[in-house]
Structures are given as C-alpha cells and as structure tokens.
Amino acid sequence: MSxxxxxGWGLIWDCTDSQDYMSSVLLxxxxxxxxxxxxxxxxxxxxxxxxxxxxxxxxxxxQNNPPDVVVTDIYMPNRDGLEVIMEIRASFPQTKIxxxxxxxxxxxxxxxxxxxxxxxxxxxxxxxxxxLSAVQEVLQPPSAPGD
Numbered sequence: 001m002s003x004x005x006x007x008g009w010g011l012i013w014d015c016t017d018s019q020d021y022m023s024s025v026l027l028x029x030x031x032x033x034x035x036x037x038x039x040x041x042x043x044x045x046x047x048x049x050x051x052x053x054x055x056x057x058x059x060x061x062x063q064n065n066p067p068d069v070v071v072t073d074i075y076m077p078n079r080d081g082l083e084v085i086m087e088i089r090a091s092f093p094q095t096k097i098x099x100x101x102x103x104x105x106x107x108x109x110x111x112x113x114x115x116x117x118x119x120x121x122x123x124x125x126x127x128x129x130x131x132l133s134a135v136q137e138v139l140q141p142p143s144a145p146g147d
Contacts, residue, residue, distance in 0.1 A: 055079025074101035
C-alpha cells in the first residue's frame with residue numbers, strides 16, 4: 001500500500017506516519033447555531049471541516065474538493081439532503097455519508113437516506129460524541145474476510 005493518499009480538499013499527503021493525516025469532513029446543516037456547534041465538535045476532534053448551509057452550496061464545495069466524509073442534514077433549502085446523497089453517490093460512489101435529521105416528519109426519511117447510500121444516520125437531538133463515533137466508524141477501513 002502506498003503511503004501517498006488523497007487527503008481530501010485536493011491535497012496529497014505522505015502518510016507514512018498516519019498521525020500526520022487529518023481527515024476532511026463536509027458538514028451540511030441549514031441551522032447556523034447547530035452548524036457552528038457541530039463544526040467546533042469535529043474540528044476539536046482533529047478533523048478538517050468545511051461547512052455549507054444548503055445542498056446547492058454543498059455540492060459546489062464537494063465538486064471542488066471531495067472530502068473524506070459528508071455529514072448532511074435531510075431537510076434544507078435549495079437541495080435537500082436526499083438530493084445531495086443521490087448526486088454525490090452518482091459521481092463518487094465510494095464517498096462516506098452520514099445523514100442527520102430532527103424534524104419529526106423528516107426523521108422518517110433517515111431510512112430512505114440509508115437506502116440511497118448513507119452509511120450511518122443520526123436522529124436529532126444527538127450527543128456530539130455520537131457524531132464523532134459515527135465519523136470515526138465510517139472512516140474505518142472495511143474488515144478483510146475472516147477478520
């Protein structure tokens with residue numbers, strides 16, 4: 001395995017020492033207060049975080065520099081999270097996606113998000129540690145058969 005890896009955001013890094021690698025997260029959340037809190041949570045855990053307030057802005061950011069993980073709300077203006085998941089999956093099927101939602105009517109959309117390609121879902125409200133655990137989990141390499 002090569003020690004050179006795509007670091008997200010268009011960077012290549014010599015990852016011989018894995019402590020040098022900082023995973024990137026694109027956080028898509030229309031609620032400004034929640035977006036800031038989640039961004040701070042992820043950044044304090046060592047992730048490089050880019051944020052978007054809606055699906056349209058998120059797709060533009062994603063296309064410029066695909067991150068390692070996308071965390072997307074479901075219900076947002078200008079493109080909802082389901083549209084974001086479908087568009088990302090169509091062009092970048094290996095992208096790791098976590099879907100979040102809190103509105104009662106949209107929590108029912110979390111299973112749909114999973115069907116469309118989200119690896120994990122979280123219903124709001126959730127604890128910051130739950131988000132960090134979900135991100136860490138999707139970043140883990142798949143286990144080899146027999147492990």
